[in-house]
Amino acid sequence: MASNISVSPPVHRLQPGEQLDRSAFSLKVPVVGLRIPAARTTDITRSSEFKRQLLKLPKVKTVLQENGDEEFRVILLDYSTQDAMPQDLVELAQTNNYDIVQHGIDLEYDYWTANEILRSSLPEDLLEDMPTAFTITGHLAHYNLRDEYLPYKHLIGQVTLDKNKALRTVVNKTDNIDTTFRFFKMETIAGESDTVVEVNESGCRFKFDFAKVYWNSRLGTEHERLVSLFSSGDLIADVFAGVGPFAIPAARKNCLVLANDLNPSSTEYLSRNSIDNKVEDRVRVTTMDGRAFIKHAVQEAIDHPFENILPLQSSSQRAKQARLKLPPPDPLPVQRTIKHFVMNLPATALEFLDAFRPAFRSATNQELYNTNGMPTIHCHCFTRELEKENAEVDILKRAEEALGMSIANPSFHYVRRVAPNKDMYCLSFVLPRTIMQ
Numbered sequence: 001m002a003s004n005i006s007v008s009p010p011v012h013r014l015q016p017g018e019q020l021d022r023s024a025f026s027l028k029v030p031v032v033g034l035r036i037p038a039a040r041t042t043d044i045t046r047s048s049e050f051k052r053q054l055l056k057l058p059k060v061k062t063v064l065q066e067n068g069d070e071e072f073r074v075i076l077l078d079y080s081t082q083d084a085m086p087q088d089l090v091e092l093a094q095t096n097n098y099d100i101v102q103h104g105i106d107l108e109y110d111y112w113t114a115n116e117i118l119r120s121s122l123p124e125d126l127l128e129d130m131p132t133a134f135t136i137t138g139h140l141a142h143y144n145l146r147d148e149y150l151p152y153k154h155l156i157g158q159v160t161l162d163k164n165k166a167l168r169t170v171v172n173k174t175d176n177i178d179t180t181f182r183f184f185k186m187e188t189i190a191g192e193s194d195t196v197v198e199v200n201e202s203g204c205r206f207k208f209d210f211a212k213v214y215w216n217s218r219l220g221t222e223h224e225r226l227v228s229l230f231s232s233g234d235l236i237a238d239v240f241a242g243v244g245p246f247a248i249p250a251a252r253k254n255c256l257v258l259a260n261d262l263n264p265s266s267t268e269y270l271s272r273n274s275i276d277n278k279v280e281d282r283v284r285v286t287t288m289d290g291r292a293f294i295k296h297a298v299q300e301a302i303d304h305p306f307e308n309i310l311p312l313q314s315s316s317q318r319a320k321q322a323r324l325k326l327p328p329p330d331p332l333p334v335q336r337t338i339k340h341f342v343m344n345l346p347a348t349a350l351e352f353l354d355a356f357r358p359a360f361r362s363a364t365n366q367e368l369y370n371t372n373g374m375p376t377i378h379c380h381c382f383t384r385e386l387e388k389e390n391a392e393v394d395i396l397k398r399a400e401e402a403l404g405m406s407i408a409n410p411s412f413h414y415v416r417r418v419a420p421n422k423d424m425y426c427l428s429f430v431l432p433r434t435i436m437q
């Protein structure tokens with residue numbers, strides 16, 4: 001139930017660029033209380049007559065001990081003055097011989113929410129569309145501030161930092177997305193200028209420089225979904241691997257992974273993350289264009305397969321092995337054919353499908369694919385068709401055009417809406433065997 005006493009921080013509108021003065025947000029709020037015998041506090045505060053009359057301001061104690069007085073307590077009521085109290089409450093207090101006392105609650109900067117502080121600090125004409133949404137990646141929050149809020153960026157950053165104790169850095173995106181490497185240019189607006197973050201996803205730990213590589217925490221479910229389709233021992237080729245959110249969890253479930261990205265910062269962190277997650281022997285990292293990588297991966301698997309890779313064991317499996325003096329597990333079977341290609345570059349990945357025909361045609365030992373089966377391609381893409389049926393037609397048409405052949409039994413997974421008129425999907429299909437002809 002809302003309090004009868006409505007409080008908001010003092011209005012202290014800042015000029016552009018002016019520093020936040022936290023002391024300007026102190027407020028003394030008048031409240032009435034009842035002086036009651038200390039021994040009866042619990043009975044009174046729980047009684048039906050008084051319970052619903054207690055002060056309902058969030059985060060404010062309703063029972064006070066004043067001046068070290070052991071004998072009495074003051075319980076705060078949900079009224080500013082005695083005049084505001086209902087007459088029957090005044091009479092109830094008098095009948096019980098409880099003194100009605102006037103009290104003042106001191107609310108400071110820390111009491112108010114970020115929204116309340118910004119509402120009191122920003123110019124009135126900017127209050128309607130006040131920025132409230134930011135995304136958190138590790139210790140860093142990032143905003144995409146509209147131009148009119150830029151003169152107040154440090155205020156917005158500082159309040160965000162103050163009110164979210166796990167944050168150390170607040171940045172604002174200064175430009176559109178980098179067209180090739182898909183990361184954002186950003187400027188620190190509060191806190192440390194440290195854009196190297198650490199996040200947990202799919203049970204793995206990822207470290208990367210958010211100012212230099214692509215990362216999107218909203219893709220966590222999609223990363224987990226695809227990895228759940230892989231089986232232990234599968235050979236995976238991740239064409240646009242970023243810092244490893246598909247590659248590393250796949251390797252942790254005993255897949256063997258060829259992981260590639262054109263951005264050298266991405267592959268630097270991808271290699272580091274492989275080490276940190278103890279899968280460096282089963283993740284092979286390259287830094288090349290996606291088309292070249294598709295060709296490289298097909299031949300690399302044939303010429304230089306992963307060999308003598310032991311399956312990762314849980315700590316209980318290792319303990320059991322040591323206890324029973326069991327021999328180490330057999331190495332994972334050698335795989336010379338790729339089971340899954342992952343292609344998460346939704347803006348253009350469909351166009352890269354043209355690389356499969358030359359890659360498979362020029363591969364030596366193609367017959368391995370006749371024996372082991374053709375790989376499944378998982379290709380992420382955007383579409384402006386917002387009806388699922390139309391989206392599927394649009395995606396399939398573009399995929400078949402690029403691949404240069406028709407696709408049998410495609411499956412379409414809706415990932416998320418990325419803009420009001422743009423959806424992200426993942427198209428999955430088994431590469432037609434005729435691609436090798």
Ligand SMILES: C[S@@+](CC[C@H](N)C(=O)[O-])C[C@H]1O[C@@H](n2cnc3c(N)ncnc32)[C@H](O)[C@@H]1O
Nearest residue numbers: 180181214240241242261262263289290344345
């Ligand atoms: C949308 S991100 C996906 C990264 C990662 N797979 C994930 O899910 O977070 C696309 C990645 O493709 C990389 N990239 C862009 N163009 C590329 C190209 N021509 N060849 C290889 N990688 C490319 C970018 O650097 C970026 O890391």
